[in-house]
Amino acid sequence: MIKSDQEKLTNLNLTIKRAKKSILYSDKLKNIEKLNSLKDISSLPFTTKDELREAYPFNGLCVDKSDIIEMHTTSGTTGKPTLSFYTKRDLEIGSNAISNAWKKFGIDENSRVQFIMGYGLFSGAMLNTYAIQELGAFVLPSGIQPMIKQVELMIDFGIDTVVATPGFMLYLSDFIENNNISRDKLKLTRAIVAGEIYSDFVRNQIEKKLNIRVYDHYGLCEVNTGIAYECDCKNGLHVLDDYVIAEIVDIKTGEILSGGEYGELVLTSLKKDASPIIRYRTGDVSCILRGVCSCGDKNVRIDRIKTRVDDLIFIKGVKINPHELKELIFNYLGNLIFGGDIKIKVRKNSINFIPKIYLTLKEEKPEFLLSLKNKLKEEIGINFDVKNVDISYFNREGSNKVKIVEYV
Ligand SMILES: [Zn+2]
Structure with a gap:
């Protein structure tokens, strides 16, 4: 077994041990002992969104309440939301993992990033902000505001990178055109576009209309707000695979599918203490891409999300x-x-x-x-x-x- 796989297996076994401390997993994992190989992950039960909802508020928690320093929830409009808790260590390790993705996007201490997503309970904005700040970059947490205000901030603070949804970016380009705002006033060179599924066609439109580079970023509150990112080759998304294990399973049977086959993305956290998650069925449809990306990164890659099972x-x-x-x-x-x-x-x-x-x-x-x-x-x-x-x-x-x- 190669060293990184050995490390993953150790972290997976630690995750199982930790997870058993919660009400959610104590029963689900009661017959599971130490795994001897990463392949044995298939013997672990899945975790569904409904189970996480039922675990509200504290049944998924694996540490003392006094050890939690932050919490985020999904934006679910019906029923109880699913939660993710963070200890101080969780935030440090999580931010560090995500900051590797931002480094790949080209963010450094000179970058000026405007984060145009809702702060508050939504995990994407806060946790990514920590990760960007870890690289020494400036973050303008503009959140949700009228478009005119967003554009003013973008111009006045020389923003070079925005983080927003694909729809917002298309709206932005039409807004600039309709209001005769000169593109030269914007210092934008790149956008990290996430939060919704979008096609390569939409990405090309945003790139062309705004003359910027667009990178995809994937994450979810239940596991971590940064899971996979795109490099300059735009050859699928690199998974932060010392932080999570990604599998693709058949939507109906739950069987693990081999590389190149599309199915539901299933994720297992490897380094979370407060609310670890085992084989979470994300509801997102993708596949594991074969071969190595031309950027040289050898970590697992998934295709950009094609749809949600529910969609x-x-x-x-x-x-x-x-x-x-x-x-x-x-x-x-x-x-x-x-x-x-x-x-x-x-x-x-x-x-x-x-x-x-x-x-x-x-x-x-x-x-x-x-x-x-x-x-x-x-x-x-x-x-x-x-x-x-x-x-x-x-x-x-x-x-x-x-x-x-x-x-x-
Ligand atoms: Zn790459």
Whole structure:
């Protein structure tokens, strides 16, 4: 066994031991003893989001309450949120791991980063801020604010890097154009774009419109806010694999899939004390990429997230990945769309309901909508009702998240 695998195995066994201290895992792991090989990870049970919700507030906790110095939650709108607790050591080790990703993005002590995501309970903003500050960079925690304010801050403080959602970035480029703000006033060279799934097409649009480099970053509150990052080669995401173990499993059977096969991403933390997590089913669809990235990094790589298991929709028996549908619409309408959002409204188990797509056109022309409707019928074989809505419908002001699928 190579040294790094030996280290991972030691940390995995420590994680199991720690996890058993919680009410959540004491029963789930009662028959599990020390693992002898990393491959034995398949003998461990999965952890689901529902279990984490049921563990609210303290059943997932593995340390004394007095040892916790910070807590974050998912943004779940229904039911109890899932929590992640941090000891002082968790924050130090977590920040250190994430800062390696930011280093890869080119962030150093001279960087000026504007973080355009919600602070507070959302883990992404706070924990990434610590990681960026660890590199000595300046962080402007602008959070959620009206676009005009965000742009003013960007200009006044010579920001070179923004962290935001893909929709916010597309909205930003349209906003600058519509308000005749000279691009030269912005010192932007790169954006770390995360928080929502976006295609290479959308990434190219952002890069082209704003003349910047866009990097993808993946993380989630339940495990860590930084799990995988993109290097300059843009060859999938490098997993911080001394911090987490990534597996891909079959969505239905839970069987581990081999490299190149798409399934659900499952993550196990290796270095968390307060709320370690074992084989967490993330709900995100990806695959383990084969081969070594041309940047030379040998750690495991996953493909950019293609969809969420929950986002997949079935319309009249046809399985649709809404993110691919969005890409198809963007490819077809190109620059006719304002902002970067669409919303798909569907009704479960209804044969008569006509699914609806909402988007914002730069020019209100019914023939564009009709032509798109025909294109979708031709490509997917389904009739959609396509509607043009005002950009405020998506409530993008300040980088709020937009859910692509809504059930009505
Ligand atoms: Zn690479």
